Amino acid sequence: MLSHPSAYTVSSITEYIRHLFEADLRMQDAWVQGEISNFTRHSSGHWYFTLKDEKAALRCVMWKGKASLLRYIPREGDVILVHGEISVYEVSGQYQLYVDKLQPAGGQGELYVRFEQLKAILGAEGLFDAERKRPLPAFPRRIGVVTSPTAAAFQDVLNVLRRRFPLAEVILSPTLVQGDDAPPQIVAALDRINAEGVDVILLVRGGGSIEDLWAFNDEAVARAVARSRAPVVSGIGHEVDFTIADYVADRRAPTPSAAAEIATPDIADLQAAVGGLQERLLAGVQEQFAERRRQADYEARLLRGLSPARRLDTTRQSLDELVIRLDRALSQIVDRGRERLTAQRRALAAADPRAIMARGYAIVERKADGARLREAASAAPGEALSVHFSRGRLHVIVDEIYEE
């Protein structure tokens, strides 16, 4: 199979075309107006349709996530205004608009433009800035509610407050909440409740169409919210509805009931908190006593250690030890002396002449002078001698002398 060396694959050229669209910022932030046709709401939740005018057609897709938020569902032939980004669906090689905003052109389209313009102006003035948002009081004693007294929204708010935070006082500043007369009334109601002095203001209205909620997109209302002395919690329409008042408010709640919840602590939490504090209070004071007891025990031990009695005891003990050591030394000395004495005695006994004489020897002395004779020549014939035995003695006269 032959192929041109620089030929693209279909995938790569299509991907390249897609990049061309996605690199163009105007294609990525496009408002398009046209008549809707071939409108299909797929079972997946995605919307598919074609926008057309006299000369051209543009395929559009709106994913489920965006489409499901829309209250307005267009019909075939409606002229609509959409916003989104243009890209290529590569599988079929078709470019199409991926829609994220959709609304009817004409009357409501104009409302939308007015909304965006006012939002831009107030935003530029800094009315929506996060730094302007005031914290809500933890315990609002006086809660101002600006709404219609006959509206279900007011009853919803009261129900939530009764359940959550019945310690509060609710002050209703009544006003119309829809129609041409509503904006100036809402402004007056906001100013009056501020003059009354409250801790927080709930600006609420139940759900309705875009036109029903329009009073909350009024510039004077927005400015009254902005100048409110008490922080304002807005709860207007349903989750999906955003009004200018919501942007200016210190907190935006999705519904009136949610506004009441955001503005108040839950009594169940408070009861639990008080209970917890009570337990810690008791534990705290018990710990104080326990700590003191430990301290006292410790000091008492220290004191016993330092007392004179204890010192005397110590001295006595070392004295006792000295005496014991002295005794031991003494008896050692005595024992050693005794042993030496015994040895001496034995030596002495061995040297005793009587012991020798007992074995048959005798000592000879000259009777005249008592001199001990060691040889026969020391005696003279006829001389008187004493012969000492171990037992007894003899007196003898020398008869004959034999010298060796």
Next chain:
Amino acid sequence: MAKSEGPTFEAALSRLQEIVNRLEEGDLTLEESVALFEEGQRLADRCQNLLDQAELRVRQISET
């Protein structure tokens, strides 16, 4: 919140928290801790009473 003698719920709760913190820090004489404990008990009772007896009051200011 019934208008009665004594601190508001918020004031009572805040003082109660302060007392508990002081007790937990220690460094008190026994007399002080007993006095704080008694004050804390009174405040806790006050808070519970306020919560138990609370009944939402609603009034409307006039339109002009």
